[in-house]
Amino acid sequence: MASSPTIAPRPTVEDGGHALFSWLRTMRDEHPVHEDEFGVFHVFRHADVLAVTSDPAVFSSELHRLRPDSEALTEEILSVIDPPLHRRLRRLVSQAFTPRTVADLEPRVAEVAAELLDGVDGDTFDLVADFAYPLPVIVIAELLGVPAEDRELFRSWSDRMLSMQIEDPSDLQFGDDAGDDYDTLVKEPMKAMHAYLLEHVEERRRRPGQDLISRLVAAEIDGEKLTDSQVVEFGGLLLMAGHVSTSMMLGNTVLCLEENPGVWDALRADRTLIPAVVDEVMRLRPPITMMARVTTQDTEVAGVPVPAGRMVVPSIVSANHDERVFEEPERFDPARGAGNQQTAFGHGIHYCLGAPLARLEGRIALEALLDRFTEVRITPGARLRYHRDGLFGVRNLPLTVRRG
Template sequence: MTAPTLPDLFTWLEQSRRDGEVHYDERQRCWTVLGHPEVSAVLGDPHTFSSDLGDLQPRQEDLDLFQRGNFVQMDPPRHDSLRRLVSRAFTPRVVAGLAPRITTVTSELLDELAGAERFDLVDDLAYPLPVIVIAELLGIPAADRPVFRRWADALFERPEAGPDQPLTRMLDDRSVQAVAAVMREMNEYLLEHVRAHRATPGDDLTGNLVQAKADGERLSDEEIIGFVGLLLLAGHITTTATLGNTVASLDEHPDAAAEVRADPALLPDAIEEVLRLRTPFPRLARRSTTDAVIGGLPVPAGDVVVAWLAAANRDGRVFADPLRFDIRRNPNPHLTFGHGIHFCIGAPLARLEARIAMEVLLRRYREIAVDTAASVYRNPWVMLTPTKLPVSVVPA
């Protein structure tokens, strides 16, 4: 899927907005929530809008095993207990301490290119950087990153997803079976990793998890599988997307790129604007636990509700001139990392990795040009990220 298809998603979202910030989509068989305040209300009320969609998909043992520790798809109180176990590992202060390592890894990856004037930004930097960092945090061999990438590609590449496809189709038996083999391989790999740490706990996040207690009880190996797998995948894929999207956005907006080069202090705000306009995960699904009201409309209990982060981030009621790429936008209350109790626990790390990587890139190369025609993107209805981003560079 090449870059020219990306606007199709945003065109569809703006056309959908004509039906109201909240409306029922007959084709997708769910409630579509597009407005910023409405999306915030859904995500901020986990008791009314549950993250647990397990009963919408057929039971499959490999997925069931992974879900035991996947706190992203859990509701309170279990969600809160499990999230607390890793929250201290992702505080801004702890993450800031990783800055030297992130700088070193970024420099080493670019050094390995041996002065090449053309390379793939995703293959050579945006993917390996965050994988190495999160693997080291978890105590998993970073050398296995080609395996991790294959897992991510299998789980996030859903070519069938689109405006005419019911969301529940992505949870049906055929879709579940398509990823079952990958889930089985991932579970087996992680179980071996967890058991090794159980026998000899290391000074890493997995070592902490095998000794931690939730609600007074130690986590089972099976629960830790989902825990570690979630952190491994989510701990790299958002940064990969953000870094690739930032390079692509600055290439599309040369004036903004020149401003950032002239004043690197603008880089954090520029990254936030990229996160707003190129939201890596465009939507989040919830299910109403009781009869509810969203945006003044009644939503029956049991209905699927889709909160479109990508649309909320372009809501003209909140963002002035919402389609403009403005690296000086302030405030910028985008919802890219979610809202409420499920706010992305890795957001500080993703922001730091993207900033440091961009700083190193801009210092090392005085020109970075994207080969748009050769760029490849995932299906944007699933995830907005390049999987191939060839660039030509001129050393500084």
């Protein structure tokens, strides 16, 4: 089906997202459910995004339904399975990755943040390279029990996978017919990461430790335990998605504060405001901008018929900017209390298990910057490079700072 000629192409976020926000407003008002030229249905309004993500029986997370012969997306990956398997697997993972586990990380996160800022010489540095990238990688690597010194290896895997551009999201090529780009940018680093993590899983089965991999290996409910592959997949998901999204969140936080300099002063006066700032950053500029589902039967969204076997893409960033829920959605306002309504951490059964860790890292990172610098500004004239479509964040963020 050809795309309507009245719909302008989706803008990038290279202006900080402002052109995209305007385009999304038009889509919410005029095309709240839109079938693109590839037959993919995009969902833009907050209520409809919640409806899709609340009904896994009709809107499945099992993307392999699009390519039943593919082995790339399997029952081992928590983010792309449905109940009842999802429920069992999440219970097992949650037994090891508990709120207490995250809370206990606070002293170490603060220590790592301070050490990284200790390494900043002079009055300029790159937030992403020197702070926002290494902070979550070190924390998650130590949590899992893998060497934090391997973070450049992790970065090489994530950079290759994040550079993959898929022109038609419904035409995913996962199997033996995958193209060279997919092999090079996704399959090879994914295979290397899995082999790396599997070595650590096998080692913990022989000699358990105090790390998360050991706890995942030991987790048991009603005689059921996680397989090696399931532990590997969760470890990989936490390592890759955890550090990428947190890194982008920290960059987006500084972008938001740059545009609203009075917030820095408010935070210096009252640090209890920091959690609300983090949530508002996630609402305004969510690092992951969309989700993906596959219809299991003929259905409809907001009155628009959607056939079975089609990809449905709920827009996280559009839902977070829906003026039907958020007054003046493009305005950065931590006082709006959007934490319970914004969808940056997902919704329903797939609500992000790592959300408490991301919020903890975001809070401590801001506290560390406030402790160390009396002023933080984006270096004038700096050229920012953004991640590809589907992600909302900068790859670099040169800062000029002033110390007390």
